[in-house]
Amino acid sequence: MRSSTRRRTLLVRSMFLAVIALLTAQAAYAYAVQEPYPSFAFPSFEGAPDDQGPVRLLRPRLMVRFIGSDEPIEVPYQRVFDPAPGVVADAIAYTVFAPPSLDAAPRSIKGQFRLFLQQPVFIHGGQSLSPALRDPRTRVWLRSRLAHLFPGRTPRSVEVRWLEHRRAADGPSESETVTTVAELHVPLEG
Secondary structure, X not given: OHHHHHHHHHHHHHHHHHHHHHHHHHHHHHHHHOOOOOOOOOOOOOOOOOOOOOEEEEEEEEEEEEOOOOOOEEEOHHHHOOOOOHHHHHHHHHHHOOOOOOOOOOOOOOHHHOOOOOOOOOOOXXXXXXXXXXXXXXXXXXXXXXXXXXXXXXXXXXXXXXXXXXXXXXXXXXXXXXXXXXXXXXXXXX
């Protein structure tokens, strides 16, 4: 009986050592060769927004001017489209508030990620309105929505400023720069 117990103990210890050795080898291989998914260390997927550089993200900033006041009020675009979920508000803002573009490919996102991270593409300094913002029905809806959000005030215009947020990670530190890439003036009077 002693020899069978001893063999069983030796077998269990050997299995534990083998598993530890295999896991260590797999982890080393994953970091050295970028093991395909699934792995213990997730591979850096080719085409990810942060692949080989900083992440760039475009966000619109809406400044509303009201009749009888020169001070603009910042209104988050999510609030304009409330109660639409955030992803829907992003999609609307990226299509309606972005100036038209000739390029159909997203700026900072490679092809594989277009479905997940659609961003508008336009030339820096673009100032022409999208077809949706040129449509009088869109401007009537926007004027009534802003009047609903700010009772007793009549919106005169909306300035849409597209800001590019550029985040770079360098080891443990992170930096962010914000630059204006386009500005649009949307008249709401009349």
